[in-house]
Amino acid sequence: xxxxxxxxxxxxxxxxxxxxxxxxxxxxxxxxxxxxxxxxxxxxxxxxxxxxxxxxxxxxxxxxxxxxxxxxxxxxxxxxxxxxxxxxxxxxxxxxxxxxxxxxxxxxxxxxxxxxxxxxxxxxxxxxxxxxxxxxxxxxxxxxxxxx
Numbered sequence: 260x261x262x263x264x265x266x267x268x269x270x271x272x273x274x275x276x277x278x279x280x281x282x283x284x285x286x287x288x289x290x291x292x293x294x295x296x297x298x299x300x301x302x303x304x305x306x307x308x309x310x311x312x313x314x315x316x317x318x319x320x321x322x323x324x325x326x327x328x329x330x331x332x333x334x335x336x337x338x339x340x341x342x343x344x345x346x347x348x349x350x351x352x353x354x355x356x357x358x359x360x361x362x363x364x365x366x367x368x369x370x371x372x373x374x375x376x377x378x379x380x381x382x383x384x385x386x387x388x389x390x391x392x393x394x395x396x397x398x399x400x401x402x403x404x405x406x407x
Contacts, residue, residue: 292327
């Protein structure tokens with residue numbers, strides 16, 4: 260019989276991996292929650308991104324909690340997020356310029372609220388996510404931006 264990973268509140272976790280990432284980056288769920296809430300406050304007031312989000316998200320508290328779970332899973336490997344981000348972004352009226360704006364706000368916010376090693380980790384992951392979503396939203400013929 261296979262041994263299951265420990266579960267917390269129904270979520271599968273990788274406690275040793277998560278602990279190592281937290282020790283290396285200074286990230287934890289509290290820091291990630293501050294990142295998510297601060298970042299989306301900027302997005303909501305942004306002249307470029309705000310209207311796109313306002314047209315689709317009408318109940319912000321559940322969205323923010325979903326994003327906290329997402330970033331916990333992405334950055335800390337906690338397994339808290341359950342969802343499919345690509346279908347949620349299909350059909351959005353966006354170009355790479357929108358993703359660039361999203362990344363600029365994300366980088367700024369990460370630098371403000373995360374320790375330097377943590378900011379570097381989440382920014383690297385955000386850049387990969389932006390490229391993947393760009394390809395998903397605009398199709399496989401979309402030019403892949405160079406992030407270097």
